Amino acid sequence: MERTIAQVRAYTVRGGGADYHDRSGYHWIDDHIATPMSVYPEYRRSRQSFGLNVLGTLVVEIEADDGTTGFAVTTAGEIGAWIVEKHLSRFLEGRPVTDIERIWDQMYRSTLFYGRRGVVLNAISGVDLALYDLLGRLRGEPVHALLGGPVRDELVFYATGSRPDAARELGFIGGKMPLHHGPAEGEVGMRRNLAELADMRERVGEDFWLMWDCWMSLDVDYATRLAQRAADYGLKWIEEALIPDDYWGYAQLKRQVPTGMLVTAGEHEATRWGFRQLLETGVDIVQPDVGWCGGITELVKISALADAHGALVVPHGSSVYSYHFVVTRTNSPFAEFLMMHETAEEVVPMFSPLLLGEPVPENGRLRVPDRPGFGVELNPEVERIRPFTH
Numbered sequence: 001m002e003r004t005i006a007q008v009r010a011y012t013v014r015g016g017g018a019d020y021h022d023r024s025g026y027h028w029i030d031d032h033i034a035t036p037m038s039v040y041p042e043y044r045r046s047r048q049s050f051g052l053n054v055l056g057t058l059v060v061e062i063e064a065d066d067g068t069t070g071f072a073v074t075t076a077g078e079i080g081a082w083i084v085e086k087h088l089s090r091f092l093e094g095r096p097v098t099d100i101e102r103i104w105d106q107m108y109r110s111t112l113f114y115g116r117r118g119v120v121l122n123a124i125s126g127v128d129l130a131l132y133d134l135l136g137r138l139r140g141e142p143v144h145a146l147l148g149g150p151v152r153d154e155l156v157f158y159a160t161g162s163r164p165d166a167a168r169e170l171g172f173i174g175g176k177m178p179l180h181h182g183p184a185e186g187e188v189g190m191r192r193n194l195a196e197l198a199d200m201r202e203r204v205g206e207d208f209w210l211m212w213d214c215w216m217s218l219d220v221d222y223a224t225r226l227a228q229r230a231a232d233y234g235l236k237w238i239e240e241a242l243i244p245d246d247y248w249g250y251a252q253l254k255r256q257v258p259t260g261m262l263v264t265a266g267e268h269e270a271t272r273w274g275f276r277q278l279l280e281t282g283v284d285i286v287q288p289d290v291g292w293c294g295g296i297t298e299l300v301k302i303s304a305l306a307d308a309h310g311a312l313v314v315p316h317g318s319s320v321y322s323y324h325f326v327v328t329r330t331n332s333p334f335a336e337f338l339m340m341h342e343t344a345e346e347v348v349p350m351f352s353p354l355l356l357g358e359p360v361p362e363n364g365r366l367r368v369p370d371r372p373g374f375g376v377e378l379n380p381e382v383e384r385i386r387p388f389t390h
């Protein structure tokens with residue numbers, strides 16, 4: 001029987017969850033990481049100092065006419081909640097749950113005058129993921145089955161965090177470290193970066209993958225020099241070296257990195273059109289975040305486009321929301337696991353404490369659960385607020 005959508009609700013949550021940068025106390029993820037704001041000395045020490053955690057978590061709930069409810073979480077906070085309640089909900093309520101393509105298209109077209117990227121796409125992604133969760137629950141199927149089914153039995157992971165040496169012991173295939181010093185810290189910063197890489201190479205041995213996450217902090221010249229010097233320590237890829245709008249810079253960087261070193265980007269890119277521009281630069285791996293790029297509906301299109309360009313798709317973090325996708329695509333051969341433990345020495349669920357049943361890799365591997373939808377539940381003990389209604 002065809003089910004229709006009865007109600008869409010949007011909530012916000014503070015302190016962890018999908019806005020994983022929203023943490024208090026010491027955390028490696030906020031410890032002097034190079035950013036586009038590092039040109040200003042007063043904003044170098046902490047990303048929270050310039051507002052990385054201003055948005056907070058958005059929870060989108062979609063209830064069908066039989067009371068079945070799907071949900072998803074992303075980073076968009078109050079602004080996202082307003083967009084979902086006051087604008088996007090009109091394209092869902094009363095429609096069949098299976099109208100996923102039409103709903104996406106209407107959400108995207110109707111927000112073009114203020115959207116296209118950023119928080120509007122985060123909100124659209126949250127709605128799209130919640131719809132997939134709902135459809136999976138109604139059909140009693142995991143989202144990966146809705147996407148065509150797995151192409152492998154389990155996922156293998158690399159870990160992102162400050163301790164690739166600990167990640168190696170935990171069974172991951174590689175470790176991606178944050179870059180700590182940007183161009184404004186000159187040759188001293190460059191030498192510190194390289195010393196950290198050299199030290200980590202020493203600790204993990206020759207064969208373990210080591211990558212650098214530059215979080216949009218470099219320019220082409222610095223990134224090229226960094227990549228050339230990092231080749232001595234077997235850097236596998238240089239990630240998000242430039243600001244996302246500098247497609248021309250990515251094309252130039254791709255031509256200038258040492259042979260064999262991969263250039264990756266796309267964590268802060270959105271939609272098939274944004275990724276088309278990025279793929280035309282020749283980057284080797286695109287890294288859409290399924291909670292930010294337009295949801296599963298858009299990620300499937302981005303992935304096909306990447307495949308046709310000979311590029312891999314290795315989504316940014318996003319836990320179960322990307323696992324259900326990665327397991328269904330041959331050009332997503334491994335997944336990212338973001339180490340949300342304070343010192344990156346232990347495996348903890350990425351969106352903790354918001355989700356119940358959130359699976360984590362064991363010995364660097366994971367069988368994606370077969371529970372309906374994305375297979376997770378909201379933790380009733382986490383306080384959530386519904387700031388707007390419609």
Ligand SMILES: C[C@H](O)[C@H](O)[C@@H](O)[C@@H](O)C(=O)O
Binds near residue numbers: 029215316338
């Ligand atoms: C470690 C990075 O600076 C980010 O915090 C991280 O979320 C991201 O860029 C990643 O690739 O996981």
Ligand SMILES: [Mg+2]
Binds near residue numbers: 213215239240267316
């Ligand atoms: Mg990154």
